[in-house]
Amino acid sequence: xxxxxxFVSSERKSFWNKxxxxxxxxxxxxxxxxxxxxVLFKQGQLFKRATPRRYKIYCQxxxxxxENGEIGGFxxxxxxxxxxxxxxxxxxxxxxxxxxxxQLFVVNITEEVENFIDELKSNCIQEQNxxxxxxxxxxxxxxxxxxxxxxxxxxDQKFAIKKVAKAQIGNKMRxxxxxxxxxxxxxxxxxxxxxxxxxxxxxxxxxxxxxVMTHYEGGHLYEKLQNFSLxxxxxxxxxxxxxxxxxxxxxxxxxxxxxxxxxxKYKDPTNIEIAIIDFGFATNQKYHDHVLYNCGTHGYAAPxxxxxxxxxxxxxxxxxxxxxxxxxxxxxxxIHPYRSSNSGTLTFNEKVKVPQSLKNLLIQMTxxxxxxxxxxxxSLDQDFFKENLDYFSLEDLxxxxxxxxxxxxxxxxxxxxxxxHSLKQEKASKxxxxxxxxxxxTGIESKNLLFKSLNPFDQQFQDDLQFNEYHNxxxxxxxxxxxxx
Numbered sequence: 001x002x003x004x005x006x007f008v009s010s011e012r013k014s015f016w017n018k019x020x021x022x023x024x025x026x027x028x029x030x031x032x033x034x035x036x037x038x039v040l041f042k043q044g045q046l047f048k049r050a051t052p053r054r055y056k057i058y059c060q061x062x063x064x065x066x067e068n069g070e071i072g073g074f075x076x077x078x079x080x081x082x083x084x085x086x087x088x089x090x091x092x093x094x095x096x097x098x099x100x101x102x103q104l105f106v107v108n109i110t111e112e113v114e115n116f117i118d119e120l121k122s123n124c125i126q127e128q129n130x131x132x133x134x135x136x137x138x139x140x141x142x143x144x145x146x147x148x149x150x151x152x153x154x155x156d157q158k159f160a161i162k163k164v165a166k167a168q169i170g171n172k173m174r175x176x177x178x179x180x181x182x183x184x185x186x187x188x189x190x191x192x193x194x195x196x197x198x199x200x201x202x203x204x205x206x207x208x209x210x211x212v213m214t215h216y217e218g219g220h221l222y223e224k225l226q227n228f229s230l231x232x233x234x235x236x237x238x239x240x241x242x243x244x245x246x247x248x249x250x251x252x253x254x255x256x257x258x259x260x261x262x263x264x265k266y267k268d269p270t271n272i273e274i275a276i277i278d279f280g281f282a283t284n285q286k287y288h289d290h291v292l293y294n295c296g297t298h299g300y301a302a303p304x305x306x307x308x309x310x311x312x313x314x315x316x317x318x319x320x321x322x323x324x325x326x327x328x329x330x331x332x333x334x335i336h337p338y339r340s341s342n343s344g345t346l347t348f349n350e351k352v353k354v355p356q357s358l359k360n361l362l363i364q365m366t367x368x369x370x371x372x373x374x375x376x377x378x379s380l381d382q383d384f385f386k387e388n389l390d391y392f393s394l395e396d397l398x399x400x401x402x403x404x405x406x407x408x409x410x411x412x413x414x415x416x417x418x419x420x421h422s423l424k425q426e427k428a429s430k431x432x433x434x435x436x437x438x439x440x441x442t443g444i445e446s447k448n449l450l451f452k453s454l455n456p457f458d459q460q461f462q463d464d465l466q467f468n469e470y471h472n473x474x475x476x477x478x479x480x481x482x483x484x485x
Contacts, residue, residue, distance in 0.1 A: 006166055006178045006204060007079035007125065012099035016064070016073030023061075023074070031058055037065060038116050040093075040104040055104070057119040060189055062095075078186045081204075082124035084117065093120065121201055123189065130203040130210045134161060145177075150215060159200065160215040163208045179291045180280065181209060187252055187282045188213075195243040195275050216275050218264025225331065227269050230354070231389040236272045237328050238385055243276050244324060245376040248317040255281040255292075257323035258300040259330060285316050299336055300326050303368055318370035321379070325365030332358065337366070357384040 037054040054065040057077070066072045081096045091113070093104045106113055134151045140160070141148035151161040164181060167174035188199040197214035204210070218224075228236065240262060247254060254261075254276070261278040264271065281295045293308045295301070302322035304315040329337045333349050346366065348359055361384045367373045374382070 004169065004206060005081065005127075006174075006209060007081075007182050009079075009098040013097075015095075015097060015100035015102050016075060018073045020071060020074070031056075031063075038112055040106055040116075042102065042104055050105075055116070057116070057123060060123055060186070062123075077123040079182050080124045081127050082120045083127045093117070095120075095124070125185075125202045125204050125209075127204060129205050130161065130201075130212070133201075134159065134212065136161065151212070158215045160197070160213045162211045162213065164211070165208060176291065183283060183291055184279050185211070187279050187284070191247065191250065191252070191279075193243060193246050195239065195273075196247070197275060197277055214275070216263050216265050216277075218266045218268075218271065218273075221259040221262040221264075221274070221327075221331070224264060224269055224272070225334075228272065229390070230332075232272055233331055234385065234387075234389050236274065237331060238380065239272070239274055240276070240327075241324065241376050241380050243274070244320055245380065247276070248320065248376055251284050251286050251317070252282055253285055253315075253317045254279065254320050254323075255283065255301070255305060256296050257320055257327065258297045259327055262327070285314065290314070296323070299338075302370070304370055316370060318373050318375070321365050321373050321376060322367075322370075324376075324379075325362050325373075328358075328365070329362050337362075355384065355387055355389070357382065357387060360384075 037056045039052050040055055041050040041052055043050060053072075056063045056065070060077045062075045062077055062080075064072045064074075075095075075097065079097065083094045085092050085094075089107060090105045091107075091109055093106075095102045095104070134153055137150045137152060139147055140150050146162055146164045149161045149163070151159045153159070167177050185199065185202055188197070197216070199211060199213050201212040202209065203212075225233070244254065244257070256278060257276075261276065262274055263277055265273045265275055281292060283290050283292075293310075293314075294306060296305050300323045302315070302319035305319045308315060326337060329346075332354050333352055335349070337346055346363055348354075361374075361379060361382050364372075364374045364382075365379055
């Protein structure tokens, strides 16, 4: 195998895992009910004879079966490379994992074989250049180590193509970056939800890892909010919570939820269909080891994530509930709840008319103790989502916009002097710049952009914050925000 490949360990391991007990919570009944397997030939290691075997790809696992129908072994299709070549009248499929390799071949390329090849491509990493298959049309975003392009296939279907620059061999960050990216790829492939971008294919060449994903064209969360009534915002929030509740049911925590990672699918200004993007910090809470621990974005990351210390008990999916509580507050009140308050209280602007049930929900979602917070399912069961909000006037909401959120405003006067003079340009140009840099960036890339988009301090909302409810947030919020995550 090439020494330059990004997801290759130096350890040599057996290609097949034959310990079926290690498949925790695996649905063997569903696997056995679906008997569709494919017969491919492998070359025997000892006598070099072609031996037929039955294979099947199921839930990011490749299985082979013995003659009696029992499972002989499996391989988790994480960090597995695939390549294809024709030799005379044979199609040869090569699968490599760390320092082990398997070659399968077939003579007749039937529809069944083509479907198997498509499954390999959608579950493995392809050792070839993406431009052989996709056309790159234009750049639509960029981050510190990646660029995002609008691409299309031969059928003129549009995709977002993210090119991640590989750290050079010998760079101390190479291994960590590779592990983090591998985790993002595996998690995105394991999620199947209409509000989460689908990862179609992954390619690797000498310089880049290239991800082909669903393309959304509706813009970020804050770009349509001024057009929405209270009932539309209610439905928007419900869709966000239901999507993340699905993610939590898979035992996955996102860990970088913020307004910039919630985007609209379509340009229609009245369409509220959303998608959750950027799983660069996502991880499974059941893992014993995680690539990152203290991660996320200032102002949205839960306290237990920011304050996590080595050897502590790992936090859970409840960290996302806190982040969503902050985002929902911004959706309705157009300001970060702690931007101008160090009092340890959650404040509500009484000029924005919302039901008490929403305030109660926000308080319960942003408790400091994860055990005291609502789960997402408990949040969805609350009275707020059962109320008829059509009687609230859009006029009461129209003067407030998420453009005034923490992402575009400093938190207090002490931050004003630290703002670069070059940032005092037109608000619209800053918003466009930030949008292009974060729309498809990984969590690692987007977390450093927060304070680059701050406007001069605006006292507009200071006098409006009259309604206080007790909330157990850390008193020194500004110090917490300035901590390096």
